[in-house]
Amino acid sequence: MSKKTSSVYLFILGILLPGMIIHAQPSLKVTFQNQFLVGAALSGHRIMGKDRAAMDLVKEQFNTLTPENDMKWERMHPKPGVYNFTVADRYVEIGESQGMHLVAHTLIWHNQTPDWVFEDENGNPTCRDTLLMRMRDHIYTIMSRYRGKIQSWDVVNEAINDDGSLRDSKWKQIIGDDYLEYAFTYAREADPGAQLIYNDFSLASRAKREGTLKMVKHLQSKGVRVDAIGMQGHYDMTYPRLKELEASIEAFAQLGVQVVITELDVSVLPWPDLPPGAEVTGRFQYHPELDPYKEGLPENVQQDLSERYASLFRVFSRHSDKISRVTFWGVDDGKSWKNNFPVRGRTDYALLFDRNLKPKPAFDAVIKINP
Numbered sequence: 561m562s563k564k565t566s567s568v569y570l571f572i573l574g575i576l577l578p579g580m581i582i583h584a585q586p587s588l589k590v591t592f593q594n595q596f597l598v599g600a601a602l603s604g605h606r607i608m609g610k611d612r613a614a615m616d617l618v619k620e621q622f623n624t625l626t627p628e629n630d631m632k633w634e635r636m637h638p639k640p641g642v643y644n645f646t647v648a649d650r651y652v653e654i655g656e657s658q659g660m661h662l663v664a665h666t667l668i669w670h671n672q673t674p675d676w677v678f679e680d681e682n683g684n685p686t687c688r689d690t691l692l693m694r695m696r697d698h699i700y701t702i703m704s705r706y707r708g709k710i711q712s713w714d715v716v717n718e719a720i721n722d723d724g725s726l727r728d729s730k731w732k733q734i735i736g737d738d739y740l741e742y743a744f745t746y747a748r749e750a751d752p753g754a755q756l757i758y759n760d761f762s763l764a765s766r767a768k769r770e771g772t773l774k775m776v777k778h779l780q781s782k783g784v785r786v787d788a789i790g791m792q793g794h795y796d797m798t799y800p801r802l803k804e805l806e807a808s809i810e811a812f813a814q815l816g817v818q819v820v821i822t823e824l825d826v827s828v829l830p831w832p833d834l835p836p837g838a839e840v841t842g843r844f845q846y847h848p849e850l851d852p853y854k855e856g857l858p859e860n861v862q863q864d865l866s867e868r869y870a871s872l873f874r875v876f877s878r879h880s881d882k883i884s885r886v887t888f889w890g891v892d893d894g895k896s897w898k899n900n901f902p903v904r905g906r907t908d909y910a911l912l913f914d915r916n917l918k919p920k921p922a923f924d925a926v927i928k929i930n931p
């Protein structure tokens with residue numbers, strides 16, 4: 561080869577190689593495409609186009625989305641008769657333009673629901689009939705607008721206590737134990753084609769698993785269909801034990817429903833003295849010893865986190881006949897809610913992308929588990 565020809569080759573390689581290296585970055589959605597969808601939760605800021613870099617990463621890596629806060633009752637329906645569709649409409653546009661599977665979170669919950677929902681004009685608890693009417697109006701209005709566009713709905717969020725009993729929420733107090741039957745029935749009527757989900761945290765814990773099984777079986781005995789159980793994966797380095805996680809996935813699948821992992825993150829920080837999970841009202845005082853990795857994550861913890869993520873994904877992958885979706889609660893460590901829960905102002909490392917949106921060793925470990 562002449563000197564001239566070889567320098568032309570080198571020149572061409574010099575152009576191609578960097579491009580090839582950039583495109584060699586594997587993606588979660590392609591890696592798991594034969595197993596389950598992989599998704600991320602989006603903040604309103606990101607949905608409204610104020611973080612281009614994060615959205616580019618989302619489009620590259622994920623094939624399903626969930627809005628982190630913007631489809632909760634307080635955002636969508638802040639006052640009687642007042643609905644706010646701006647962010648949700650934009651969310652649907654993004655999902656549609658990318659051909660992504662869209663999830664709505666969440667219709668009926670005890671948190672982030674304004675007081676007026678449960679009160680009469682004097683501020684006293686309203687009656688069962690009025691609350692059922694409000695529930696129906698809320699579900700019909702929102703689901704009809706996005707019928708055929710949003711495929712999956714968290715219909716009821718967090719109805720079960722850690723001991724497996726039904727949470728004594730205002731929904732239960734005012735309507736009664738049968739409020740879940742109504743919520744799922746209204747949702748089914750509003751969009752018969754949608755996947756309807758019951759979503760909760762700590763579902764890998766035995767008592768809560770049993771309580772959830774009992775509740776879903778009861779709904780089924782009344783002819784009310786739940787399509788999927790959403791296991792919020794707010795995990796840490798030890799909770800849940802993999803055996804317990806598998807036991808729940810298997811038990812839920814035996815009900816004839818799908819399992820979806822809906823809010824995955826893995827905290828590396830010490831958990832103050834309260835039950836594991838995500839009861840969002842629980843907050844603890846900041847102490848420096850609760851925030852050990854402010855200056856960066858030591859290599860050994862980075863490795864432990866990678867191994868922890870890999871072992872979780874090995875379980876998901878093994879049960880991919882039962883699991884249709886795995887959604888992370890956020891995209892990157894910087895914007896994860898875990899920096900502020902259950903203690904405000906800490907530095908956590910709960911996701912697969914770092915504060916510069918770069919893949920972490922945990923990302924590589926997850927990608928590698930797939931044969």
Ligand code: GLA
Binds near residue numbers: 665717792840
């Ligand atoms: C729960 C809810 C989510 C969110 C998280 C914290 O898991 O389901 O909507 O509020 O807590 O971000």
